[in-house]
């Protein structure tokens with residue numbers, strides 16, 4: 142067996158083990174053997190990973206690319222994009238598949254899952270799935286899949302599209318919203334979605350915030366001229382997330398359906414999830430680096446700069462919430478840590494400044510697009526602030542950033558360095574050879590004009606990123622081509638999807 146590539150002597154980490162001085166043999170983009178002193182033939186490439194951690198390429202199961210996820214209060218949703226390019230008149234302020242996936246690969250992430258957002262007046266999910274294939278095809282630097290956001294759960298969606306989602310489209314997850322005028326579903330609609338998704342292997346991701354509370358508090362704040370960016374946080378206190386989390390867990394229990402709470406930010410929501418798990422429900426939690434490393438004070442800056450940190454759920458006020466999220470990471474409440482990369486440029490009329498222009502002397506937080514950039518920084522932040530700071534073992538790091546998201550969303554060839562898996566591999570620097578540095582946005586590969594982690598110290602960074610055996614990123618430089626990334630079909634979740642069935646009279 143002639144190997145194409147051997148990665149030598151690395152400290153190879155899986156979700157369960159750390160293998161010292163281990164070689165990885167790769168053939169045709171697949172890992173075929175692990176061992177010591179693997180043989181090389183003429184033509185076998187060799188990479189020295191001595192003294193360095195070698196981890197499976199990151200799987201980022203939550204990012205928003207080429208997406209107009211919330212047009213903002215009183216604004217129409219954009220019409221459909223049909224030719225695979227975002228029309229110039231959209232004056233798009235976010236990341237598309239090219240810039241987003243470029244940023245992912247430069248941060249050690251080899252698979253991303255982004256969203257295909259059903260238009261509110263579409264009867265079916267099919268058009269938007271087609272549209273997102275066009276938006277992504279040929280542009281990506283890493284592999285990708287989609288979650289479909291269901292904003293209009295018609296009978297076509299529930300009875301035709303969802304049952305075909307896995308078999309026909311290779312997609313095994315959907316996302317629903319409990320907030321945002323343009324996306325939110327009623328409890329009645331949520332029950333319908335959960336009932337349709339249960340038993341067919343589809344994971345339902347839920348954005349849990351109470352829409353009415355947000356609307357009410359926002360009105361009260363506006364009446365008192367409390368409209369600056371940091372009041373975005375005031376309008377969404379932890380109870381907003383806690384109540385909605387509790388409600389959707391109850392709805393899921395009624396339907397015996399698995400759910401995944403995305404971007405969990407508060408102690409309250411974490412506790413609700415933990416309790417549901419303890420009584421045997423399949424309730425997964427996802428959190429994000431910004432809820433582990435940033436607090437609400439970031440929104441409280443001079444001028445309008447606080448808008449750079451506006452996301453939903455918001456950054457929390459005190460370390461009580463931040464510590465509870467860390468605890469949830471450590472005790473297994475969270476299944477995955479994703480970036481929730483949902484960026485817009487700051488200095489752009491459709492970016493963060495949209496909340497300023499034409500909205501009075503302080504701007505108005507309710508017009509600021511929600512979301513932060515974070516695809517490229519997710520792994521390095523967690524490596525420095527988790528692994529190297531002793532808050533997370535290397536195995537836990539791999540579990541939460543790669544193995545679990547792969548299993549949860551049915552990516553059967555991703556998330557592990559083992560024979561038969563795709564050779565998606567991230568090699569870090571040997572720790573004693575790495576010069577710590579402070580991050581500045583110019584070092585990043587996204588299309589965004591800021592990073593929330595400006596000035597943060599990093600004590601390691603991915604040195605080489607391989608996608609199916611192809612070197613894509615090396616020592617700070619992109620070396621692989623645009624279009625190397627491909628769409629990956631997914632299977633049902635392989636992380637358990639059998640919440641105990643509540644006996645019902647109404648369902649036969």
Ligand code: DUC
Pocket residue numbers: 205348403404452453454481483511512513
């Ligand atoms: N939800 C997300 O998942 N990302 C950004 C904003 C939001 O509301």
Ligand code: ZN
Pocket residue numbers: 348403404453
């Ligand atoms: Zn969300």
Ligand code: ZN
Pocket residue numbers: 367369372
């Ligand atoms: Zn104020």
Ligand code: ZN
Pocket residue numbers: 203204205481482483
């Ligand atoms: Zn998101």
